[in-house]
Amino acid sequence: MIGMTVLFNNYGRRPVQLVKGKGTEVWDQHNKRYLDFTSGIAVLSLGHCHPMLIEALQKQSEQLWHVSNLFESAEQEALAKKLVANTHLSHALFCNSGAEANEAAIKLARKHSGRHHVITFEKSFHGRTYATMAATGQDKVKEGFGPLLGKFTTIPFNDCEALKAVADESIGAIMLEVIQGEGGVNAVTPEFANTIQEVCDEYQILLIIDEVQTGIVRTGTPYAFQQTTLKPDIISLAKGLGGGFPIGAVLATAAFYDTFGPGSHGTTFGGNPLAIAVATAVIDHVFKPAFMAQVQQQSTYFKQALQQQLPERYQVVGQGLLLGIDCGEPIAASYVKKAEENGLLLVQAGPNVIRLLPPLTVSQSEINEAVTILKGILT
Numbered sequence: 001m002i003g004m005t006v007l008f009n010n011y012g013r014r015p016v017q018l019v020k021g022k023g024t025e026v027w028d029q030h031n032k033r034y035l036d037f038t039s040g041i042a043v044l045s046l047g048h049c050h051p052m053l054i055e056a057l058q059k060q061s062e063q064l065w066h067v068s069n070l071f072e073s074a075e076q077e078a079l080a081k082k083l084v085a086n087t088h089l090s091h092a093l094f095c096n097s098g099a100e101a102n103e104a105a106i107k108l109a110r111k112h113s114g115r116h117h118v119i120t121f122e123k124s125f126h127g128r129t130y131a132t133m134a135a136t137g138q139d140k141v142k143e144g145f146g147p148l149l150g151k152f153t154t155i156p157f158n159d160c161e162a163l164k165a166v167a168d169e170s171i172g173a174i175m176l177e178v179i180q181g182e183g184g185v186n187a188v189t190p191e192f193a194n195t196i197q198e199v200c201d202e203y204q205i206l207l208i209i210d211e212v213q214t215g216i217v218r219t220g221t222p223y224a225f226q227q228t229t230l231k232p233d234i235i236s237l238a239k240g241l242g243g244g245f246p247i248g249a250v251l252a253t254a255a256f257y258d259t260f261g262p263g264s265h266g267t268t269f270g271g272n273p274l275a276i277a278v279a280t281a282v283i284d285h286v287f288k289p290a291f292m293a294q295v296q297q298q299s300t301y302f303k304q305a306l307q308q309q310l311p312e313r314y315q316v317v318g319q320g321l322l323l324g325i326d327c328g329e330p331i332a333a334s335y336v337k338k339a340e341e342n343g344l345l346l347v348q349a350g351p352n353v354i355r356l357l358p359p360l361t362v363s364q365s366e367i368n369e370a371v372t373i374l375k376g377i378l379t
């Protein structure tokens, strides 16, 4: 343990320093090995130090590191095309993080609709900037930072009546996660998805889906909304997109092309050549049908193993490789700590839920190893 007195204390860091990684495995400063079922919080799509990503980054680093967005970019064009392929979405812009992607999505929705009232949901998480913090449905994120940006109204998740009660033509957008990642691995119900789409259609409300955690095959399909009846106008991406290299993106339908005209929005680093090179290598790999089928297979295998081996009081939730174990009481933190002692890295999702986010490349034997550790702790 080091006394990190020069750094702010805003993370409540664990006293472990990870110094080396390969695939799902990581090692700390004492050479203790762990299975990383956090993936840096859903970031390392292909695990640690994947040879393909190393190659993509090395190659680009010898060619061009940075160029201003004032110049055309064939590489950004090509990646944007891959991201919108096989969807109803048609345009992309790149940024550097999830909060930035959501910030841009909110700006885009406000400017396009001419309305500024946005509906979000309890237990949601959308980021730490002023707009995304206001959008987030968790009080602990906002404490001490007021006055907050208007106007966001947070209503209960999966509550059709609550949504119908607030929806009208003054609402600019509804913003949601298909599976709330930070808030407890809570999935949108089919009924709620239908109601959202109905009120959006009825009152011309824009639908923003935050796919920062659920996107890029984390839930088994390129985007989680593709497993629902939802048809978002705008989606935001980050985390898994760069496989460990910082990058975010906003995708929107053709209707929005003119809303962000020259000078309306931008960022110096967004879509930096290094980030685009790595993200392109990630997408080329994870959007392959065979790869997605394998993620779904591992998910089914993992879920079944947990259901069979853990005591019945634990509920397995989530989709793809965004899974959770709902403990039914606020004890997730102590289990996460015990797992770490036993060589398995996990994160919480709210006080009750242990989140399981292995790299999408996780093997069955690694899943078996994790299940054995979890069984030992939870039984």
Ligand SMILES: *Cc1c(COP(=O)(O)O)cnc(C)c1O
Residues within 6 Å of the ligand: 096, 097, 098, 099, 100, 102, 125, 126, 127, 128, 177, 181, 182, 210, 211, 212, 213, 214, 238, 239
């Ligand atoms: C992590 C996360 C964000 C914020 O992303 P940052 O890159 O940390 O700014 C936003 N929305 C969701 C759903 C997230 O999981």
